[in-house]
Amino acid sequence: MNRILASTVLGIAALGVASTALADLKPEEQIQYRQAGYSFMSWNMGKIKSNLEGDYNAEQVAAAANAIAAIANSGMGALYGPGTDKDVGNVKTRVKPELFTNMEDVGKIAGNFVAAADNLSKVAAGGDQVEVSNAFGKLGETCKACHDEYRMKD
Amino acid sequence: MNRILASTVLGIAALGVASTALADLKPEEQIQYRQAGYSFMSWNMGKIKSNLEGDYNAEQVAAAANAIAAIANSGMGALYGPGTDKDVGNVKTRVKPELFTNMEDVGKIAGNFVAAADNLSKVAAGGDQVEVSNAFGKLGETCKACHDEYRMKD
DSSP states (O other): OOHHHHHHHHHHHHTTOOHHHHHHOOHHHHHHHHHHHHHHHHHHHHHHHHHHHSSOOHHHHHHHHHHHHHHHTSOGGGGSOTTOSSOBTTBOOOBOGGGGGOHHHHHHHHHHHHHHHHHHHHHHHHTOHHHHHHHHHHHHHHHHHHHHHHBOOO | OOHHHHHHHHHHHHTTOOHHHHHHOOHHHHHHHHHHHHHHHHHHHHHHHHHHHSSOOHHHHHHHHHHHHHHHTSOGGGGSOTTOSSOBTTBOOOBOGGGGGOHHHHHHHHHHHHHHHHHHHHHHHHTOHHHHHHHHHHHHHHHHHHHHHHBOOO
């Protein structure tokens, strides 16, 4: 087992992911599923942002925050398996190879992200717009922390 | 307002969706976000299936079921706005135009889907594999109900 693969497996274990799903998926499928997760979270982030900037619909915000938190907790680490560190044919990825060799740091960032998503979901259920705004900002920071380090620029 | 648009707006209202997010998104973005949601649910359905067929990890199944339920409850009806009934440039959709003119039926199917997803999430939290298997089968039937009527074949 080479060093990159070893650290990836270690990192995936650290993220609490079972091997069941990983074994069945091709690298290009893993890339597509993780992009789907981020894309769907992005839609829900956008909805929360719109609510904070305009008419606030607490029910819509709570549903959006719940979707983000559930996706964040779904074990997406399993979608960073071997072979997903670069484009696979027509399936492009913006992940930097550095992600796969810094799994301890990635694990910390992922932990902060999950915690911030859980907090937003909890606060959104309460319906206090100021608390939601703060929690939303904190969640955005945890997204940015990973994008800054481990995602290629446009 | 033409008949298709009127029934679409009515259908979206029936699905409990606020107008905030809809107003900001282009049709091609709506198509991409809804596909992301279905794709991510599909990944989680696959994980549950693998667990039921192999070693059962209750925690992974509960997280997957929770993601499916949260996505199902996130107001995806907003992603079926005007102009999303057909391909938009390179963004392809397999939705049949009939979906947009049968919103009462679609609303029923969507309601069954959300109820089945909520039930699976509840049952998965309990950890009883037989109950999960039944709830998973029922959820699959509600997916199929929509695919059979309103999604083009491959």
